[in-house]
Amino acid sequence: MIPIDVASKRGETIPVPSRPAKRMQAIPLAVEGGWASPAPGPVTVGLPFPAGMLANPGGLSLRDPDGRPATLQARTLARWPDGSAKWVLLDFIATQDPERRAAWSLELRTADPARAEATPLRVAQADGAIEVDTGAVVFRLDRSTFPLAGARVGGEDVLDPGSTSAVLVDRSGRPRPPRVEALAMEEAGPVRVTVRVEGGFPGRSPCRFLARLCFFAGTGLVRLRFTVVNPRRPRHPGGLWDLGDPGSIRFRDLSLSVGLSGPGEAALSWSAEEGQPPRSAPGGPLEIYQDSSGGEHWQSRNHVDYLGRIPVAFRGYRLRLGGIEERGLRAEPIVSIRGPLGQLTAAMPEFWHQFPKAVEADGRALRLRLFPGQAVGDFELQGGEQKTHSAWLHVGPPGTTPIDPLGWARRPARAFASPDWYAKSGAVPYLTAPPSIPSPRTDALLGGILDGDRSLPTRRETVDEYGWRHFGEVHADHEEAYYDGPRPIVSHYNNQYDMVLGFAVHALRTADARWADLLDALARHVIDIDIYHTDRDKAAYNGGLFWHTDHYRDAASSTHRSFSSANRPPGRDYGGGPSNEHNYTTGLLHYHYLTGDPQARDAVLSLADWVVGMDDGSRNVLGVVDDGPTGLASQTAEADYHGPGRGAGNSVNALLDAWLLTREPGYLAKAEELIRRVVHPEDDLPALDLLDAERRWSYTVFLSVLSRYLALKAEAGEVDPVYAYAQAALVHYARWMAEHEAPYLDHPDRLEYPTETWAAQDLRKANILRLASAHADEPLRPAMLRKADALGDRAWADLTGFPSRDVARSVALVMLEGLREEHLRRRPPDAAPRPAFDCPTGPPSAFRGQKRRVFDQLKRPGGLIVASVRIADPTRWVRYLDWRRAVPARRPPR
Known part of the structure; x- marks a missing residue:
């Protein structure tokens, strides 16, 4: 084995900040656990820093609640233009306390920041294998045995390679073992090492898989995140995306097994639910199987399969031990087996939430059934769909107290800085920190989101928004307004107005773990289910994001993919696929910043690459005649409309997010190409008919993104000709808005569905006028601010007058636009930089698509x-x- 100095993996070339460094005070970190456990658990959290404060995160140190130094791993996720750290990912080990928030402290060391942390964590590689020595256990990974090839405790091999496996069982009942194709160390530091494993299940069900195994200093813990992917494209005839498509892969079971070495049968301990004391038995077999959510609506038609069945057999879970069977509603099991050489404990987070699931203990092996064969019928992974399941393992000596090593895994700890720190960091624009900038209207409307009969967790129960494909999704209850089918409507909110970002912002401004729980579940759902994980379809679809399900119609068997054959109207065109109008990336970007999740980073880049690909005329057969831009990235509502709209706005926004992640100039150049295509400082605005609310309302989405573009360019110090062009265009449009815009509900007769959403949309108008005022001079600036106040006041009055003011779509808008409106009302933006040169534009020219x-x-x-x-x-x-x-x-x- 070749030893690798783990601390040296953290080295970076740090640009010297161009501004004087700000002095860093100690930052309090509140660590909140949800389950009492004497065993330590890992904590991973992203933390923002103000520009100019932190050049090298290696200089950070951490103290526990008793003031003792704690081992810290810190890695930069994003930098400010001056080179200082903007977002830093922190890893440390903490104990759990459900009764209080433990007060930790983050400081900047005065000693040499380049010195290595004292850590027992060591990594070695040789002959395609990786060994990770945590100081408590030496784990071995290789290509022949997945997920673990071995583990040594006190010099003894405690795992049996013959009992360790991963198996996919196809529809014919044949087992398909994995083929590991790549094994690589992805990240290494003094607290955590991550190993990435890639491969596939060959045969009739040719799934791909990606696994990340994390190991933690001083512990026997292993966190496994296992993603199974169907890389094929569905046929989606006529733009319909129903279950049962020929591109789907169906299988019966997907399970992971890990076994102990040594003679005889292992002793068994388990706890099936939170709050249940551990139970023990001299041996198995034990089965804990969750068949359905256990909720009141466990048989919801939300769970319909390709045969039209609801494939659940009973409510809740069953526990079988030998010939004894017990029943319960919602299992969160922890299971442990103990042999003469060691002990193995397993937990599967969100066990009941993401049913069906099963965990079994038999002889000396634990089996984690991610897709259990006990379920009714086959599992169907649609073309371009993936699913990530998580599990925790703990390997220890035989004397370890059963269950305790993973007692915290049901409610892992979360860490927060203060809301004031997040706001003052400047890393999240327009973030308010109560009480310094109160947001009474926003907080009043969102007051029931976390608790009570109208909370989002309670609304999940309405259509049983649980199961491996659905958990994390937000029920689209606003679609009931004009739905004439059986109630409740099964409709998924999916992707509109970036609810992921809304949850992230409110988690930061409140430091409330419940917002973080909503964020975590929805972001992972979007990454797995809503993104089209294939490169085998047309460029307009590959890697894209699916819409919310169809307005005022039941989702039927389209799951989260918009268009179902059950909803096709006779004699009319119907159908489609991923489109630029529903491409939301900024929430996923911030989820990556807050968690370090590499899948979130890859998702942002995938969606930006989709924008580039869909607009590349050489990627379709028409490119043989004309390989210029297709226009698919900039069109909105109509194929020939390339003016300002949400299609172009979301495309530009995705490219900006990818630029922030990578600083690759190609992303920014493509964003600027689209800006110049869509708006011009001398556009004939009456000719665009922007007051046609049904067709042109979303021009405000583009102007909001244009404001963001200008802010990011100014932050980067790039006040160049394209900046000048965009600034002039924004002021041109905002001047027209100040003179002509009116509340949508002034003319409800012009709206097909005059719902509460139109009032919430008016909040964006007010925000655009305030943001544009930073680029305007007297007397236009105060005129814009007066019009913004009038539109904002009317928007809040109209919105709160609707009994349906807190439906999902309204909540999505208010979480961001409402919060921003109250912030900008109290603190209008400062004047933006003005170019020191005139902006040569030339006359506007209409773009035509390919x-x-x-x-x-x-x-x-x-x-x-x-x-x-x-x-x-x-x-x-x-x-x-x-x-x-x-x-x-x-x-x-x-």
Whole structure:
């Protein structure tokens, strides 16, 4: 084995900040546990820092509640333009206390920040294998045995490789063992080591998988996150995305097994639910199987399968030990087996939430059934769908107290700085920290979101928004307003107005773990289920994000993919797929900053790459004639409309997020290309008919993103000609808004559905005017602010007048736009930088998409000749076919 100095893996080349460093005071960190346990548990949290404060996170130190130094791992996730740390990921080990928030303290060391932390964690690699020595256990990973090839405790091999396996059972009942193709150390530090494993299950169910195993200093803990992916494309005939598509993969079971070495049968201990004391037995077999959510609506048609069945057999879970069977509603099991050489304990977070699940103990082995064969019927992983399951393992000596090593795993600790720290860091724009900037209207409307009969957790129960595909989703209760089917409507909110970002912002401004719980569940759902994880479909869809399910219709068997054959109206076009109008990335970006989750980072980049790909005219057959931009990234509502709208706005926003993650100039250049395509400082605004609410309401989404673009460019010190162009365009549109805009509900007759959402949308108008005022001079600036106040007051009055003011769509808007409106009302933005040069623009020119350009060309005699010559050019076909052949090349799952 070749030893690797773990501390040295943390080294970075740090740019020297261009501004004087701010003095860092001690930062209190509140660590909140939800379950009393004498065993330590890992804590991972992202923390923002003000610009210029922290050059090197290696200089940070941590003290526990008793003032003792604690081992800390710190890694920069994002930097300010001056090179200082903006977001830092912290890892440390803490004990749990459900009764109080333990007060930890983060400080900046005065000693040499480059010195290594004292840590027992060591890593070695040789011959394709990796050994991780945590100081308590030496774990071994290789390609022949997954998930673990071995574990030594006190020099003894306590795991049996013959009992350790991962198996997918196909529809015919044949086991398909995994083929590990890549094994690599992804991250190493003094607290945590992460090993990434990639491979596939060959055969009739050719799933891909990605696993990340984390090991923690001084412990026998292993965190396993296992993602199974169907990389195939569905056929989606007519743009319909029902279960049962030929591109789906169906299988019977997917399980992981880990066994103890040594003679005889292992002693058994378990606790099936939180609050239940541990129970013991001399041996097994033990089965704890969760068949349904256990809730009142456990048989909801939300769970319908491709055969039209609701594949649940009974309410809750069953526990079988030998010939004895017990029943319960919601299991959160911890199971432990103890042999002569060691003890193995396992827990599966969200066991009942993400049913069906099973954990079994038999002889000397634990089996974790991620997709259990006990369930009714097959499991269907749709084309481009993936699912990530998590499990905790603990390996220890035989004297370990049963259950205790993972007693905290049901409610892992969360760490928060103060809301004031988050606000003052400047890392999240317009973040308010009560009571310094009160937000009474927002807080009043959101007052029941966490508790009570109208809380989001309570609303989950309405349609049983649980199960491996649904948990984390928000029930779209606003869709009931014009729904004439059986109640409640099964409708999924999915992706509209970035509810992930809303949850993140409110978790920071309140330091309330309940907001963080909502954030965590929804972000993981979006990453797994809502993103289209394939590169084998057309460029317009590959890697994209699916819409919310169809308005005022039951989701039927489309799950979270918008269009179902059950809803197809006779004699009308119907259907579609991922589109630029529902591409939300900023919440996922901040989820990555707050958790370090690499899947969230990859999701943001995937969605930005989708924008680039969908607009690349060379990636479809029309590119043989015209390989210019398709226009799919900039269109909104209509194929030929490339003015300001949510389609272009969301595309630009995704590209900005990818630029923030990578600082790759190509992302910013593409964003600026779209800005110049969509708006112009001399646009004929009456001709755009922006007051046509049904067709053009979302122009405000684009202007909001344009404001963000200007702020990010100014922050980066890039006040260049494109900045000047965008600034002039924003002021041009905002001047028109100040003169002509009115509340939507002034003319309800112009609205197809005059709901509370229109009032909430008016909040964005007020915010745009305030943001644009930073770029305007007298007398326009005060006029904009007066109009913003009037629109904001009217929006709140209209919104609170609706009994349905707190439905999901309204909540999504108020979490962000409402909070921003109250912040900007009290603190209007400072004047933005002005370029020291005139902005040369030229007259506006209308953009035409690829299809329109080709169609117009083929109508002209000369154009037809040019097209014929291009079609006959073999080099154009070679380029297109090369791209098509490259599509099925398997990328590592993200």
